[in-house]
Amino acid sequence: MDLLRWPVVGPFLRWRHARTSLQLVLLAAAVVIVLHGLVGPDLASTNLATVLTWVHYRGLLVVALLAAGNLFCLGCPLVRVRDWGRQLHMPRRAWPARLRGKWIGVALFAAVLLTYELFDLWALPAATAWLVLGYFAAAVVVDLTFRGASFCQYVCPVGQFNFVASTVSPLELRMRDANTCRTCRTADCVSGRKAPAGDTALRPRVVQRGCELGLFMPAKVGNLDCTFCLDCVQACPHDNIALASRVPGAELADDRRRSGIGRLVDRVDLAALVVVFSFGALLNAFLMVAPAQALQGWMEHDWGLSRASVLALLFGAGLVVLPFGLLGAAAFSTRALTGDGAPPGLVVRRFVMSLVPLATGVWAAHYGFHLLTGLLVVVPITQNAVLDLTGAPWLGWPFWRWTGLRPGSVFPLQAGLVLLGAFGSVAVVQATAERDYGARMWRAAAPWLMLTTLLAMTALWILFQPMQMRGMGP
Amino acid sequence: MLIRLAAAAVLLVLCACSGPQAPFSPGFTAELTPTPPVVGREFDVRLEVAEASVPLLDAAALELEGHMTHPGMAPEVARLVEDAPGRYRARIRITMAGEWVLLVTGRLANGRPVREEVARATAVAE
Known part of the structure; x- marks a missing residue:
């Protein structure tokens, strides 16, 4: 199935200004967020x-990833602003070689999760507005200094989240016919389409850029590092790129060398990203339930610690110590059960990708809860904003009763998402073990299946706990 | 060109709007029972307003809104009942543990909005 050949959807996505139109919609939302946050x-x-940032944006982002693909990177307004900036100043420097990799993105991803808790960002409209402005400023500064999509690829924490979660998306951009790519001599999908010869004297002008993240279509595997920008679709002179359906998550057990990425088992930084993505999902959800509040209160009172110290300890335990212990134990068990002499770190890198489906299920269960229970609050808040702005109820008096589903009614869906994710993780464990251990596959897989079960049960336990909305805000 | 047109349209709309009236804060003091509020139960909010504001207020035009500090959660809204001049009460049902902000909102007779935060409370599970 190729969405680019569907009626209506296909022509829209192939339209030259499709991305810009999506970006302008999200840019308008960002302007509203900043203005209302500040005033x-x-x-x-x-x-x-x-509401739009912490309820709708996060929820719709996960829904889009699970229903289609990385649509929020496709419509990212930061890239629109950056492109306007590049009309004034085109950067020439390359991103420093020693900073290539995901380490900065991993650190920022963990930092975002921590600062969200530490400063109660969900309860601070002005701080949320400044965060959005800061995000725009950072993207513009990085991408007006370094060429390509340096911010997306190496810095943006939301982008890193999207890259990992998009591995379980049902759609991917890929070549239609391998032979067409084999005979292609221009590689426009990555280098961009040039103006016809003679148009410029020495250096041909690029009239349509290719993939800014360096994904060469014939060697592209899966969705990692793909922003769904459709530049490759616009650039390919042979119309040989499809937005095709696929088995979600199958790429997690695919160990082929990938364009722009290499082999997954060679990438320690990607393994670290998956660890933060996976254990961060559980930690982020755990911190919303009553036992977590009680634990924090106990640590503050009985240990005499500040809130910042308590959160630092919990994040250290949740994102470093616990993963290190659990993944290490699973890797040593696999080695012991199979007689495999591979270093434990390599065994971890082989299997760590299997955590992604379960973790995506946990993120979806968590953010889906907020989205579904607060889906309609945007209506009365908009009515209230118009009332505040104009002094007259142009959109009617706020319908404060318009909210969303009752919290309790969302639980079956949340549990279903976690279980679906767990099944996906089991399938990736099985495929990975079969790929790397052959006849010993079940011995190799057993510790990782136990780990998946443990994490899935932890996620379900968290969902069973009473919610406690925390943070007093200003 | 489209962007310039859109910007001009927004500017026109903003210019056409009359400035909003600043919300009036009557000066309420609130007493909550029980403290802390318990999830699943109603709790009483008794309000007393500053003497100078008494003649300005009409209980029928006032509501008590209970909002969670976390965005996206359903607010609880209750009508104010006047017990005596300047004394009001309302009952709010607490639906979730966590931080709640109580606001009195409404209108004065001249249309000026009333909006005042009267209390914050941390609701606990039963």
Whole structure:
């Protein structure tokens, strides 16, 4: 199935300004977020900055990843602003070689999770607005200094989240016919389409850029590092690129060398990204339930620690110590059960990708909860914003009763998402073990299946706990 | 060109709007029972307003809104009942543990909005 050949959807996606139109929609939303965050009410539940950012954006992003693909990178307004900036100044420097990799993105991803908790960002409309402005500024500074999509590839924490989660998306951009790519001599998908010869004197002008993340279509495997920008579709002179359906998550057990990435088992930084993505999903959800509040209160009172120290300890335990212990134990068990002499770190890198489906299920269960229970609050808050702005109820008096599903009614869906993710993780463990251990596959897989079960049960336990919305805000 | 047109349209709309009236804060003091509020139960909010504001207020035009600090959660809304001049009460049902902000909102007779945060409370599970 190729969405680029569907009626309506296909022509729209192939339209030269499809991406720009999506970017402008999200840019308008960003402008609303910033304006209302800075001048609107302090109360987070009545401000569009906090509601659109922490309820709708996060929820819809995960829904889009699970239903289609990396649509929010496709429509990212930061890239639109950056492209306007590049009309004034085109950077020539390459991103420093020693900074290539995901380490900066991993650190920023963990930092975002920590600062979100530490400063109660969900409860601070003005801080949310400044965060969005800071995000725009960082993207523009990085991408006006370094060429290509340096910010997307190496820095953006949301982008790293999207890259990992998009491995379980049902769609991917890939070549239609291998022979066409084999005979292609221009590689426009990665280098860009040039103006016809004679148009410029020495250096042909690029009229359509190729993949800014360096993904060469014939060697592209899966969705990692793909922003779904469709530049390759626009650039390919042979119309040989499809937006095709596929088995979600299958690429996690695919160990072929990937364009722009290499082999997954060689990438320690990618393994670290998956660890933060996976254990961060559990930690982020855990910190919303009553036992976590009780634990934090106990640590603050009985140990005499500040809130910052408590959170630093919990994040250290949740994102470093616990993963190190659990993944290490699973790797040593696999070695012992199979007699495999591979270093434990290599065994971890072989299997760590199997955590992604379960973790995506946990993120979806968590963010889906907020989205579904607060889907309609945007209506009364918009009515209230118009009332505040104009002094008259042009959109009617706020319908405060418009919210969303009752919290309890969402639980079956949340449990289903976690279980579906767990089944996906089991399938990736099985495929990885079969690929690397052959006849010893079940011995190799057993510790990782136990780990998947343990993490899935932990996720379900968290969902069973009473929610406790924390943070007093301003 | 499209962007310039859109920007001009937004500017026109903003210019056409009359400036909003600043919300009026009558000066409420609130007493909550029980403290802390318990999830699943209603709790009483008794309000007393500053004497100078008493003649300005009409209980029928006032509501008590209970908002969670976390965005996306359903607010609880209750009508204020006037017990005596300047004394009001309302009952709010707490639906989730966590931080709640109580606001009195409404209108004065001249249309000026009333909006005042009267209390914050941390609701606990039963």
